[in-house]
Amino acid sequence: MSVRIGLVGTGTVGGGCIDIIQKHRDDFKRHYGVDIELARVCSRTPKGAEAHGVGHLFTSDYKDIVNDPDIDLVVELVGGTGIAHDIVCDALRAGKNVVTANKALMATAGEEVFALAEEAGVEVAFEASVGGGIPIIDPLKHSLISNEISSVLGIVNGTTNYMLTRMNEDGMPYDAVLAEAQEKGYAEADPTADVDGFDAAAKIAILASIAFNSRVSMSDVSTEGIRGIQPVDLKTAHNMGYAVKLLALAHRLPEGIDVRVHPTMIPLSHQLAHVNGVDNAIYVTGDAVGETMFFGAGAGAGPAASAVMGDVLEVSRHIMLGVPPIVGCTCTDELPIVPMGNLETRYYLRFVVPDRAGVLATAAEVFARHDVSLRSVMQKGTRQRDAVNLIFITHTAREANIRAVLDELTGMDDMVLADPTVIRVED
Amino acid sequence: MSVRIGLVGTGTVGGGCIDIIQKHRDDFKRHYGVDIELARVCSRTPKGAEAHGVGHLFTSDYKDIVNDPDIDLVVELVGGTGIAHDIVCDALRAGKNVVTANKALMATAGEEVFALAEEAGVEVAFEASVGGGIPIIDPLKHSLISNEISSVLGIVNGTTNYMLTRMNEDGMPYDAVLAEAQEKGYAEADPTADVDGFDAAAKIAILASIAFNSRVSMSDVSTEGIRGIQPVDLKTAHNMGYAVKLLALAHRLPEGIDVRVHPTMIPLSHQLAHVNGVDNAIYVTGDAVGETMFFGAGAGAGPAASAVMGDVLEVSRHIMLGVPPIVGCTCTDELPIVPMGNLETRYYLRFVVPDRAGVLATAAEVFARHDVSLRSVMQKGTRQRDAVNLIFITHTAREANIRAVLDELTGMDDMVLADPTVIRVED
Numbered sequence: 001m002s003v004r005i006g007l008v009g010t011g012t013v014g015g016g017c018i019d020i021i022q023k024h025r026d027d028f029k030r031h032y033g034v035d036i037e038l039a040r041v042c043s044r045t046p047k048g049a050e051a052h053g054v055g056h057l058f059t060s061d062y063k064d065i066v067n068d069p070d071i072d073l074v075v076e077l078v079g080g081t082g083i084a085h086d087i088v089c090d091a092l093r094a095g096k097n098v099v100t101a102n103k104a105l106m107a108t109a110g111e112e113v114f115a116l117a118e119e120a121g122v123e124v125a126f127e128a129s130v131g132g133g134i135p136i137i138d139p140l141k142h143s144l145i146s147n148e149i150s151s152v153l154g155i156v157n158g159t160t161n162y163m164l165t166r167m168n169e170d171g172m173p174y175d176a177v178l179a180e181a182q183e184k185g186y187a188e189a190d191p192t193a194d195v196d197g198f199d200a201a202a203k204i205a206i207l208a209s210i211a212f213n214s215r216v217s218m219s220d221v222s223t224e225g226i227r228g229i230q231p232v233d234l235k236t237a238h239n240m241g242y243a244v245k246l247l248a249l250a251h252r253l254p255e256g257i258d259v260r261v262h263p264t265m266i267p268l269s270h271q272l273a274h275v276n277g278v279d280n281a282i283y284v285t286g287d288a289v290g291e292t293m294f295f296g297a298g299a300g301a302g303p304a305a306s307a308v309m310g311d312v313l314e315v316s317r318h319i320m321l322g323v324p325p326i327v328g329c330t331c332t333d334e335l336p337i338v339p340m341g342n343l344e345t346r347y348y349l350r351f352v353v354p355d356r357a358g359v360l361a362t363a364a365e366v367f368a369r370h371d372v373s374l375r376s377v378m379q380k381g382t383r384q385r386d387a388v389n390l391i392f393i394t395h396t397a398r399e400a401n402i403r404a405v406l407d408e409l410t411g412m413d414d415m416v417l418a419d420p421t422v423i424r425v426e427d
Numbered sequence: 428m429s430v431r432i433g434l435v436g437t438g439t440v441g442g443g444c445i446d447i448i449q450k451h452r453d454d455f456k457r458h459y460g461v462d463i464e465l466a467r468v469c470s471r472t473p474k475g476a477e478a479h480g481v482g483h484l485f486t487s488d489y490k491d492i493v494n495d496p497d498i499d500l501v502v503e504l505v506g507g508t509g510i511a512h513d514i515v516c517d518a519l520r521a522g523k524n525v526v527t528a529n530k531a532l533m534a535t536a537g538e539e540v541f542a543l544a545e546e547a548g549v550e551v552a553f554e555a556s557v558g559g560g561i562p563i564i565d566p567l568k569h570s571l572i573s574n575e576i577s578s579v580l581g582i583v584n585g586t587t588n589y590m591l592t593r594m595n596e597d598g599m600p601y602d603a604v605l606a607e608a609q610e611k612g613y614a615e616a617d618p619t620a621d622v623d624g625f626d627a628a629a630k631i632a633i634l635a636s637i638a639f640n641s642r643v644s645m646s647d648v649s650t651e652g653i654r655g656i657q658p659v660d661l662k663t664a665h666n667m668g669y670a671v672k673l674l675a676l677a678h679r680l681p682e683g684i685d686v687r688v689h690p691t692m693i694p695l696s697h698q699l700a701h702v703n704g705v706d707n708a709i710y711v712t713g714d715a716v717g718e719t720m721f722f723g724a725g726a727g728a729g730p731a732a733s734a735v736m737g738d739v740l741e742v743s744r745h746i747m748l749g750v751p752p753i754v755g756c757t758c759t760d761e762l763p764i765v766p767m768g769n770l771e772t773r774y775y776l777r778f779v780v781p782d783r784a785g786v787l788a789t790a791a792e793v794f795a796r797h798d799v800s801l802r803s804v805m806q807k808g809t810r811q812r813d814a815v816n817l818i819f820i821t822h823t824a825r826e827a828n829i830r831a832v833l834d835e836l837t838g839m840d841d842m843v844l845a846d847p848t849v850i851r852v853e854d
Contacts, residue, residue, distance in 0.1 A: 020573050020715055031640045031759050032572060127570060133716035135562070135570030142569075143554060143562030145459060146447050146736030213458045271722060274701050288447055288733035289560035292723030295698060296716060306715035309573030323750050332458050 002035040003316040006065035006096075008087050009077030010041055010048025013101055013128070016305025017075065017312075018052040034316045040065045066091045072319050075308060076100040081108055092116035092124070097319065099311040101128035101304055107202035107218040110209065114329035123318065123325045125311035130203040131156055131280045133303030134296040135310075140210045140284070141327050147286025149211040152250045153426070156203040158278035158298040159187045159194035160226050160246040164234065164263075165276040168243070171231040173383075186278055196225035197246065197261040204248035207282065208259050212252050214335040216259055221248075222340035224262040228421045232380055232389055233350060237265050237423070240393070243273035244423060256336035258343065265348060265425045341400035346375070346425040349392045349402070351409065352382055352418040363390065363409060370404045372397040387417055429462040430743040433492035433523075435514050436504030437468055437475025440528055440555070443732025444502065444739075445479040461743045467492045493518045499746050502735060503527040508535055519543035519551070524746065526738040528555035528731055534629035534645040537636065541756035550745065550752045552738035557630040558583055558707045560730030561723040562737075567637045567711070568754050574713025576638040579677045580853070583630040585705035585725040586614045586621035587653050587673040591661065592703040595670070598658040600810075613705055623652035624673065624688040631675035634709065635686050639679055641762040643686055648675075649767040651689040655848045659807055659816055660777060664692050664850070667820070670700035671850060683763035685770065692775060692852045768827035773802070773852040776819045776829070778836065779809055779845040790817065790836060797831045799824040814844055 005021075007014055021038050029035050041049045041057040042065050049058040065071055066087065074091035078084040081104050088105060091098050093116060100106070106113065106126050117124045127137045131154070140149075155161050159181055166177045178195070181187035193199045201221040208216040226246050237244045242265035251258040266273050271293050275281040280298025285291050297303040318326070353359045360377065367374055373395040380389040394402070402422070410416045432448075434441055448465050456462050468476045468484040469492050476485040492498055493514065501518035505511040508531050515532060518525050520543060527533070533540065533553050544551045554564045558581070567576075582588050586608055593604045605622070608614035620626045628648040635643040653673050664671045674691035677684060693700050698720050702708040707725025712718050724730040745753070780786045787804065794801055800822040807816040821829070829849070837843045 016715065023714075024573065024575065027575070028573075031757060032754075133713075134719055135566040138570045139562040139566060142741055143565045143737045144733065145740050146451065146455075146733055148451065148454070271701065274698065286560075286733060287450075288443065288729040288736070290724045290727070290730055292561055292721075294719075294721060296719030300717070302715040303717055306571065306573050306713065309715070310570045313572050314569055317753055321751060321753060323753065324748060326744055326748060326750065327459075330458060 001320065002037040003072050003319050004037050004039040004070055005073050005075060005312060006040040006042070006068065006071040007038060007075045007077070008042040008062050008065060009079070010043040010052070011077065012301040013304040013308060014077045015048055015052050016301035017077070017308050018054055020305055020309045022053070028313060032313060032317060034313055034320055036312065036316055039071055040068060062087050063090070066094045066096060071096060073097040073099065073312060073315055075312060076102060077308070079104065081105050085109060088113060089116055092120050092122060095120045095122060097122045097315045099125045099308055099315060101126065101308055103129040103199070103202040103206060104218070107205040110206070111215060117325070118328050121324060123315050125315055127311050128304045128307035130206050131282055131294065132296065132298040132300065133306040134280060134282065134294045134298070136207065136282045136294045137210060139294065140207065141330060144284065144286055144289060147288045149284060149286045150252050151285045152204070152207045152211050152282060153272065154204060154207065154248040154280070154282040155245050155272060155275050156248050156280050156282065156298065157194055157200045157246055158280060159191065161275065161280070162186050162278045164226065164229065164244060164246065167229070167231050168234040168238070171235070174227070174230055195227055197223040200246060200248040200261040204250050204259060204261060208250035208257060210330055211250065211284070212257055212333070212335060213330050214257065214333040215331040216250070216257060216337070220259060220337045222260040224422065226263055228419050229263055230421070233348070233421055233423060236378065236380070236391060237348065241268050242266060242425070243268055245272060247426065249426065253338055256338045258338040260340060263423045265423050267427060341398070341403065343399035344396055346396055347394045347402055348423040348425065349394070350421040351390045351416050352387050353390045353416060354414060355386050355388045359415065360390065362412070362415065366405055366408050367392065370401045372401050372405055428747065429464040430500060430746050431464050431466040431498050432500050432502060432739060433467040433469070433495065433498040434465060434502045434504070435469040435489050435492060436506070437470040437479070438504065439728045440731040440735060441504045442475055442479050443728035444504070444735050445481055447732055447736045449480070455740060459740060459744060461740055461747055463739065463743055466498055467495060489514050490517070493521045493523060498523060500524040500526065500739060500742055502739060503529060504735070506531065508532050512536060515540060516543055519547050519549060522547045522549060524549045524742045526552045526735055526742060528553070528735055530556040530626070530629040530633060531645070534632040537633070538642060544752070545755050548751060550742050552742055554738050555731045555734035557633055558709055558721065559723065559725040559727065560733040561707060561709065561721045561725070563634065563709045563721045564637060566721065567634065568757060571711065571713055571716060574715045576711060576713045577679050578712045579631070579634045579638050579709060580699065581631060581634065581675040581707070581709040582672050582699060582702050583675050583707055583709065583725065584621055584627045584673055585707060586618065588702065588707070589613050589705045591653065591656065591671060591673065594656070594658050595661040595665070598662070601655070601657055622654055624650040627673060627675040627688045631677050631686060631688060635677035635684060637757055638677065638711070639684055639760070639762060640757050641684065641760040642758040643677070643684060643764070647686055647764045649687040651849065653690055655846050656690055657848070660775070660848055660850060663805065663807070663818060664775065668695050669693060669852070670695055672699060674853065676853065680765055683765045685765040687767060690850045692850050694854060768825070768830065770826035771823055773823055774821045774829055775850040775852065776821070777848040778817045778843050779811070779814050780817050780843060781841060782813050782815045786842065787817065789839070789842065793832055793835050794819065797828045799828050799832055
């Protein structure tokens with residue numbers, strides 16, 4: 001008996017999956033007693049299927065897969081929340097097990113997906129949705145379950161980590177480093193999802209849901225990206241003993257879940273400070289295990305396909321043994337989301353201001369009036385004539401107060417010449 | 428229905444497990460639908476059980492547990508290959524599922540243990556046997572199974588990593604740093620298992636067996652410890668751009684499995700070079716996933732108990748659902764072990780020699796005669812009068828030839844005054 005797979009999406013990751021099946025099918029039989037048969041492949045055009053030698057399995061209609069009674073497991077690698085949503089939900093309704101790499105879908109429609117899976121008595125696995133090939137969802141759903149997890153911190157977006165690494169190494173300005181990332185294929189033509197933090201937000205929503213046993217959706221995540229970060233920020237941070245990373249953070253607090261994505265200063269001595277380039281890492285703290293980290297390539301055909309096919313093999317094992325789904329939705333609690341305004345931390349704030357007398361005095365007065373106490377102030381040159389960078393490091397302050405300071409300063413005439421750069425400090 | 432647990436061994440880790448059950452039993456019911464009941468506790472004396480408030484469950488005879496028809500799962504935390512072997516094997520013969528943290532047992536009697544489990548149709552789980560609380564066995568048995576793993580490199584012994592870290596930081600000599608580790612409870616009164624590499628050897632045997640789907644026993648592992656490593660070695664390595672770690676290495680080669688434990692120079696740019704103190708990390712390379720690393724606390728009550736109780740919950744889930752064992756022994760291939768003499772790498776060799784003319788010439792001649800080509804030679808002072816450190820860095824050489832050089836030089840009269848220090852280079 002073989003487990004028959006229908007694969008939807010034959011791009012980079014889909015191609016990687018086909019390659020793995022072709023290369024290792026016999027190994028899987030020998031090692032795990034699982035025979036994976038690629039039964040059908042769907043995409044808009046047959047190009048991908050043909051390129052990987054499975055043109056004869058091609059269909060352009062995903063319904064040919066979800067309605068095929070002989071298919072046991074549907075792999076969805078289309079991505080996004082449009083047609084992918086239909087593919088996954090239709091497959092579940094048809095009683096198919098589903099493996100997906102779709103972070104956006106799981107972070108926005110996770111509840112619906114799990115409900116359909118439970119109704120049908122099938123499995124949904126999505127290890128590839130976070131951290132590429134890094135095993136993180138499986139450890140959170142299995143190995144670490146004796147813990148109460150207190151925090152999950154992740155560098156989960158390779159594009160922005162590459163950009164920050166390059167800025168830090170070579171002092172390249174934001175625009176140049178983005179162009180380089182696009183040229184190398186690390187950033188898309190429209191880089192919004194990456195540089196504005198939405199990709200990371202979807203991933204931390206998924207991780208927080210599992211870690212805290214409570215549904216966190218993408219819309220619950222306070223999200224800021226790296227637009228506006230410049231080499232001067234990385235250099236200043238480094239001189240203070242910090243690296244700047246786009247961190248996805250989820251903390252369990254007494255009052256609920258604090259979950260956010262933003263550029264963050266982390267001590268150079270922290271393991272996450274050494275995660276560079278397109279690598280990803282997820283740092284998990286639990287009451288028994290203490291601190292543990294999972295590191296690896298966050299994207300790419302091989303790593304993502306490794307995670308997808310790991311799920312495929314695991315689900316296939318269960319299908320072969322007639323084992324019912326063991327772990328479904330783990331969101332058994334309903335914890336509130338803590339408003340971002342309640343956050344208390346230290347802040348790095350950089351304003352581009354006119355190079356004239358009185359600016360610092362005005363700014364300092366605004367900070368003081370909003371009860372934000374300053375630890376240090378630095379002035380650094382910019383590449384514009386008549387403008388300087390004014391950098392403030394605060395003592396611990398409330399986010400709401402910082403917001404008030406930002407609103408007031410940016411609202412003043414002839415005061416702030418560009419969007420301020422805000423970096424929160426995580427110690 | 429509850430899953431009834433019999434716990435054998437109430438030391439640090441056993442105590443940690445009892446604490447987790449007491450703290451989180453209700454959470455486990457709510458989150459995972461699994462009710463864990465601690466039914467019986469065994470140790471030589473009731474002290475541990477009483478200290479954790481379960482004196483009423485105490486027995487000093489493990490047979491009271493393995494012969495109790497109401498007990499579903501036996502947790503063995505005694506360690507070693509003596510009575511622990513009987514406990515595990517008797518429990519399996521009695522049809523109990525077993526969770527163990529016993530690396531020595533799994534690395535020497537793994538085949539027997541798996542055979543008994545298969546015969547009885549029960550599970551054996553042993554995540555805590557390697558890397559404390561770090562999930563590594565579960566990822567290798569599940570998430571990463573679509574890969575052909577090419578290597579596993581681990582810092583898997585916290586004691587020696589602590590010692591090497593302290594030597595590196597403070598230049599403390601070996602004896603002082605061992606005394607400090609013993610004082611802090613990181614090293615035992617008899618430090619042999621740690622400093623001579625046997626603990627790491629058991630762990631890499633377990634990891635290699637799973638990663639390569641082929642049985643590797645502790646006796647297959649070429650093992651050298653850190654005795655004889657001194658601050659001068661760490662300092663010299665650092666100046667060359669390397670950290671020195673006691674590395675457990677397993678490589679899949681065309682001719683078989685190369686598996687060993689020894690002090691190793693790794694580039695400072697490598698993630699493993701930043702794993703310090705009592706932390707552990709395991710670096711896994713696979714054909715699809717590329718490079719991935721698992722990091723965390725390698726020892727301690729909390730981390731080890733996290734892993735043990737993760738296994739307990741996972742097996743309990745299966746018991747509750749009536750699911751048969753999904754993954755048993757994974758050693759489906761029989762790969763040969765590559766003799767250590769075949770190894771080809773670069774070597775760091777330090778000899779303490781008399782400070783007199785002709786020594787270098789003699790040594791250089793021996794290297795040349797055994798076809799070992801030298802990259803650099805350094806002479807550094809020792810704390811002894813009339814003796815110097817003579818340090819050789821070789822080009823890539825065969826282990827067998829290095830052995831011949833070492834034998835010849837140490838066999839000469841009045842030439843080598845202490846056991847030479849050998850550090851292999853892993854790039």
